[in-house]
Amino acid sequence: MKTLLGIVILLVCASPALAEQCLFEKTDLGSRPLATQGPTEIVLRVYVNDVISIHDVDQSFTADVVFRAEW
Numbered sequence: 001m002k003t004l005l006g007i008v009i010l011l012v013c014a015s016p017a018l019a020e021q022c023l024f025e026k027t028d029l030g031s032r033p034l035a036t037q038g039p040t041e042i043v044l045r046v047y048v049n050d051v052i053s054i055h056d057v058d059q060s061f062t063a064d065v066v067f068r069a070e071w
Helices: 002-020
Strands: 043-055 060-070
């Protein structure tokens, strides 16, 4: 139990330090990454966290989802 508590404390303390080190170079948002190296492979993921409601009559639903794009 003490080991688990130690790991949790370490992660909580290290997270802000790691976030501060995350620096991005100036990015040209009008061009795709690595344009000279061929096609850019893109992965899109949709995670459904919760289906909040389903309406049979309207044939609709409300859901809590997360979209993730990787390239």
